[in-house]
Amino acid sequence: xxxxxxxxxxxxxxxxxxxxxxxxxxxxxxxxxxxxxxxxxxxxxxxxxxxxxxxxxxxxxxxxxxxxxxxxxxxxxxxxxxxxxxxxxxxxxxxxxxxxxxxxxxxxxxxxxxxxxxxxxxxxxxxxxxxxxxxxxxxxxxxxxxxxxxxxxxxxxxxxxxxxxxxxxxxxxxxxxxxxxxxxxxxxxxxxxxxxxxxxxxxxxxxxxxxxxxxxxxxxxxxxxxxxxxxxxxxxxxxxxxxxxxxxxxxxxxxxxxxxxxxxxxxxxxxxxxxxxxxxxxxxxxxxxxxxxxxxxxxxxxxxxxxxxxxxx
Amino acid sequence: xxxxxxxxxxxxxxxxxxxxxxxxxxxxxxxxxxxxxxxxxxxxxxxxxxxxxxxxxxxxxxxxxxxxxxxxxxxxxxxxxxxxxxxxxxxxxxxxxxxxxxxxxxxxxxxxxxxxxxxxxxxxxxxxxxxxxxxxxxxxxxxxxxxxxxxxxxxxxxxxxxxxxxxxxxxxxxxxxxxxxxxxxxxxxxxxxxxxxxxxxxxxxxxxxxxxxxxxxxxxxxxxxxxxxxxxxxxxxxxxxxxxxxxxxxxxxxxxxxxxxxxxxxxxxxxxxxxxxxxxxxxxxxxxxxxxxxxxxxxxxxxxxxxxxxxxxxxxxxxxxxxxxxxxxxxxxxxxxxxxxxxxxxxxxxxxxxxxxxxxxxxxxxxxxxxxxxxxxxxxxxxxxxxxxxxxxxxxxxxxxxxxxxxxxxxxxxxxxxxxxxxxx
Numbered sequence: 001x002x003x004x005x006x007x008x009x010x011x012x013x014x015x016x017x018x019x020x021x022x023x024x025x026x027x028x029x030x031x032x033x034x035x036x037x038x039x040x041x042x043x044x045x046x047x048x049x050x051x052x053x054x055x056x057x058x059x060x061x062x063x064x065x066x067x068x069x070x071x072x073x074x075x076x077x078x079x080x081x082x083x084x085x086x087x088x089x090x091x092x093x094x095x096x097x098x099x100x101x102x103x104x105x106x107x108x109x110x111x112x113x114x115x116x117x118x119x120x121x122x123x124x125x126x127x128x129x130x131x132x133x134x135x136x137x138x139x140x141x142x143x144x145x146x147x148x149x150x151x152x153x154x155x156x157x158x159x160x161x162x163x164x165x166x167x168x169x170x171x172x173x174x175x176x177x178x179x180x181x182x183x184x185x186x187x188x189x190x191x192x193x194x195x196x197x198x199x200x201x202x203x204x205x206x207x208x209x210x211x212x213x214x215x216x217x218x219x220x221x222x223x224x225x226x227x228x229x230x231x232x233x234x235x236x237x238x239x240x241x242x243x244x245x246x247x248x249x250x251x252x253x254x255x256x257x258x259x260x261x262x263x264x265x266x267x268x269x270x271x272x273x274x275x276x277x278x279x280x281x282x283x284x285x286x287x288x289x290x291x292x293x294x295x296x297x298x299x300x301x302x303x304x305x306x307x308x309x310x311x312x313x
Numbered sequence: 314x315x316x317x318x319x320x321x322x323x324x325x326x327x328x329x330x331x332x333x334x335x336x337x338x339x340x341x342x343x344x345x346x347x348x349x350x351x352x353x354x355x356x357x358x359x360x361x362x363x364x365x366x367x368x369x370x371x372x373x374x375x376x377x378x379x380x381x382x383x384x385x386x387x388x389x390x391x392x393x394x395x396x397x398x399x400x401x402x403x404x405x406x407x408x409x410x411x412x413x414x415x416x417x418x419x420x421x422x423x424x425x426x427x428x429x430x431x432x433x434x435x436x437x438x439x440x441x442x443x444x445x446x447x448x449x450x451x452x453x454x455x456x457x458x459x460x461x462x463x464x465x466x467x468x469x470x471x472x473x474x475x476x477x478x479x480x481x482x483x484x485x486x487x488x489x490x491x492x493x494x495x496x497x498x499x500x501x502x503x504x505x506x507x508x509x510x511x512x513x514x515x516x517x518x519x520x521x522x523x524x525x526x527x528x529x530x531x532x533x534x535x536x537x538x539x540x541x542x543x544x545x546x547x548x549x550x551x552x553x554x555x556x557x558x559x560x561x562x563x564x565x566x567x568x569x570x571x572x573x574x575x576x577x578x579x580x581x582x583x584x585x586x587x588x589x590x591x592x593x594x595x596x597x598x599x600x601x602x603x604x605x606x607x608x609x610x611x612x613x614x615x616x617x618x619x620x621x622x623x624x625x626x627x628x629x630x631x632x633x634x635x636x637x638x639x640x641x642x643x644x645x646x647x648x649x650x651x652x653x654x655x656x657x658x659x660x661x662x663x664x665x666x667x668x669x670x671x672x673x674x675x676x677x678x679x680x681x682x683x684x685x686x687x688x689x690x691x692x693x694x695x696x697x698x699x700x701x702x703x704x705x706x707x708x709x710x711x712x713x714x715x716x717x718x719x720x721x722x723x724x725x726x727x728x729x730x731x732x733x734x735x736x737x738x
Contacts, residue, residue: 012513091629111631112515113585132633134515172515195512196520 003302006310007119007126010135011176019177023145023154025298026291030145033069033294042301043072046103051093052129053079053109058264058289059129059139063106066296072104090114091121098122103307104300107131125303127296133167138299139263140173142292144181146284147218149291150259155182160212160254162188163222163244163271164233166195170263171222175201188212189244192233209244213253220261221246224271237270247273251282259284315339316731317355318692324367326665327681336366338688341730345684361692364725367664368680369401369689370645371671373569374437374491374545375620376638377403379425380418381410385710386622386640392430394642394707396735399691399724400618402433402679403642404671407444408466414439414450416458423459431734432727433689435461435675440479440490446470449479452486461675464491464545467592469527471497473534480540489674491543494527494552495519495593504633506594510579516632521549521600524593528552532559532566541565543674547613548574548596550603557612567674568612570604571619572641572648577601577714587628587635588714591619605657608666615674616666618645622710640708644715650695650722660695688731697723 003021005013032038048067052060060076067074079093088096090109097105098121105126107115112132119126130136148154159178165171165187178185185203187194199205206212213219224240234240246260260276260283268274277283316338323334323346335351337344345352372395378385395403405422407413413422419438426434438460442448445468452463463483469492470476483490503519505511511518528544532555535542547556547568559566571591579595589595596604607613621638628635641648649667652658664680672680679689703716727735 089626089629090631109631111633113633114631116584117629117631132515132631169515172513196507196518197509198512200509201512 004306005303006306008137008299008303009116009119009126009128011137011140011173011180012135014180016180019141019144019181022141022295022298022302023148025301026141026145026294029294029297030291033290038069039071040069041071043067043070043104043304046072046304047101048072048074048104048106048300049097049102050074050076050106050129051079051097051108052077053107053114054130055080056108056129059108062289062292063127063129063296066293066300067104069293070297070301072300090118094118094121098124104303125307127299127303130169133169133172135173136169137173138292138296139170140177141299142288142295143174143220143261143263144177145291145295146261146288147259149287150284151217157183157218158186158216159183159218159220160186160188160216161220161222162209162212162246164193164224165189165198165222166193167225168222174220175203179203186212186216190234209250210253213250216254216258218259218261219246219251219254221272223263223265224267241270245269245271245273246276248276251276258282261285261288263288314731315344315355316357316359317351318359318361318366318690319351320363321361321366322363323682324365324660324664325682326368326661326669327683329661331660333363336682338731341688341732343682343684343686343688346682364692364694365660366690366692367660368668368682368686369691369727369729370399370667371402371404371675371677371680372400372618372620372642372645373404373615373671373674374406374617375403375642376406376408376622378409378622380421385624386708387429388425388434389429390707390709391620391642392432392434394640395432396727397707397724398643399646399693399727400432400642401689401691401727401729402435402677403430404435404437404461404675406466407437407439407464412439412444414442414444416451416454419455419458419460432729435459437462437464437491439463440465440483441470441475444468446472446475449475449482452483452488456486456488462489462491462543467493469493469495469497473530477534477538480534480538480542484538484540487541489541489543491545492531493546494524494531494544496523496526499523499526500593503594504590505582506579506596508579508597510582514582514585519594521551521596524549525552525555528555532564535559535564535566536562539565542567544568545617546571546574546593546619547607548593548604549600553603553607553612560612567614567670569615569617570608570613571617572645573619573639573714574601575605575608575616576648576651581714585632587630587632588639588712588716590632590635590637591621591639592637605652609658609662614666614670616645616649616663618642622708623712624710628712638712640706640710640713642708643706644701644713644720646691646693646724647720647722648715651720653695654721688728690728691724692726693722693724695722697721699723
């Protein structure tokens with residue numbers, strides 16, 4: 001197993017065997033996380049800084065827990081509250097942090113490409129925790145692990161990704177990952193929320209959810225941001241729910257054992273029916289959260305190994 | 314005082330010829346040219362060693378950052394960069410801070426240019442006050458003060474009533490209006506051209522259709538007002554049929570394109586390289602090829618550098634936040650020569666687009682090699698290869714997309730009114 005990457009900036013740079021390597025290692029952490037002693041010390045002595053230029057509760061908590069369970073010293077910096085307000089540029093912030101010798105930098109930023117830019121300027125491993133509408137690689141990896149565990153495989157599945165594809169980094173990373181693992185991907189959503197020429201990514205595009213859901217193995221719902229509901233992209237919340245909200249009736253068109261996923265936080269009654277989201281026979285939403293910690297532990301461990309090798313060389 | 318350029322390869326865009334010959338300059342003007350034995354008796358003889366001698370480039374739409382941001386580019390640095398790039402006339406944009414929208418501001422520019430710039434400087438003035446698209450500027454006074462054209466640059470005058478009145482008034486003054494054809498709604502917030510690449514990179518994007526919509530609107534207004542109009546940059550295939558129809562219908566319309574849209578495409582942005590962020594954004598390869606063909610056929614008239622200096626601070630940002638624009642005075646000619654080396658354009662055609670056509674559009678006597686024209690000349694080696702190092706640029710800002718790229722074609726010397734303003738060491 002070789003995972004020869006310095007950073008985890010996106011799924012785009014990963015090969016299928018890299019993805020499998022992360023998922024296989026993550027499996028061991030799923031087991032660890034279910035024990036009462038959840039500690040491993042593979043990151044002992046290392047410093048992990050979580051820099052979130054955009055508010056996040058779940059992803060930040062997941063990365064923090066992952067780092068702490070592996071023994072790293074974890075620091076959280078809520079960047080939207082600090083230096084940006086004082087007019088400091090991203091590069092300057094990066095240089096300042098770099099001087100503190102972090103080993104792992106976890107970054108979320110509202111602009112596409114910002115994490116790539118930062119990674120060019122620091123000499124530690126950078127993990128992209130979401131940049132603009134570009135990529136959110138650990139989300140795609142945790143989704144992949146969830147699917148693999150629920151379905152027993154991560155290839156030749158029919159997977160529907162539904163909702164606001166245009167503004168979603170989760171969708172982009174998932175399209176890339178699930179495509180690399182040779183699945184059949186369908187995108188379902190109103191055309192106003194589809195990126196241009198998305199059909200060239202090897203996906204099938206549906207604006208009719210009923211047709212799109214026919215015989216799928218996995219239904220992946222996306223969050224619809226509040227600011228998109230004001231009539232600019234869709235006419236109203238209730239019309240959206242009627243046409244693109246997932247309920248038991250629409251899910252009935254999918255395979256009988258199809259699973260339902262959502263990256264959270266959910267808008268119950270907007271993109272997904274509340275009862276369905278809580279149905280333990282169909283919904284794997286809670287598993288996704290659990291897999292998130294394990295996948296992030298695995299990704300950080302692999303990057304830390306490469307960092308140690310690079311520093312030894 | 315007379316100077317003879319002998320043993321030259323004369324590039325004459327007026328006659329469309331590219332042939333060995335000599336050129337005689339007398340008192341700052343071209344006195345004669347010919348092949349065969351050159352006349353005797355010139356005070357100074359320059360042996361061109363068979364290299365190309367062409368009319369100096371007339372660059373329509375150069376941003377010099379005075380007043381406001383002299384640290385990005387001054388008249389001195391822009392003038393030196395232009396001279397090194399074989400450009401003998403820079404036609405400057407009014408999108409400074411503050412905008413050049415009053416005769417007083419224009420006089421400041423003219424004075425600064427006279428003191429510092431070794432090349433000819435002709436200013437464009439703003440079409441509306443502060444380029445806000447609300448009230449027209451003093452077009453008559455500004456023309457008296459030396460404005461050669463009027464433009465709000467990349468600000469589209471959204472209100473068609475305001476724009477039509479400004480066009481009508483400009484027509485009565487005989488003024489040229491330069492506009493940036495772009496639908497303002499569709500292009501709002503865009504950092505890339507919509508398509509597969511922008512979708513992959515997750516960048517806010519504008520459909521290439523926005524350019525055609527802007528051009529269609531402007532053409533209707535020119536038809537209505539009879540104004541003299543130049544579209545600063547036509548960069549998409551979809552806009553070309555509209556331009557062709559407008560020309561066929563006899564409207565007084567010309568169109569330009571930036572050197573970057575002729576030689577680069579959207580994929581060059583790669584991993585969010587902000588030096589490739591320009592306005593309008595780089596297009597698909599299909600669009601680039603269509604625009605090169607339109608230039609070749611003469612549908613697009615003018616190549617400009619669209620020189621836009623930006624400092625490191627405004628470029629070292631996430632792509633969406635980074636400033637648009639690229640410097641190009643020194644790379645215009647070698648980049649344009651890519652089209653020549655690729656067999657897409659002949660040298661006289663290139664100089665028609667870079668020298669003769671802009672001069673004709675602005676009623677200037679330059680841009681040609683005929684007797685009586687000013688001896689604004691560039692001597693260059695069309696084949697000399699080099700790798701561009703942006704640290705060597707004379708511009709104060711070095712935001713060039715060509716850094717580290719192989720280029721072919723070097724300026725050996727530049728003359729303004731027969732006087733050397735640049736000589737390659």
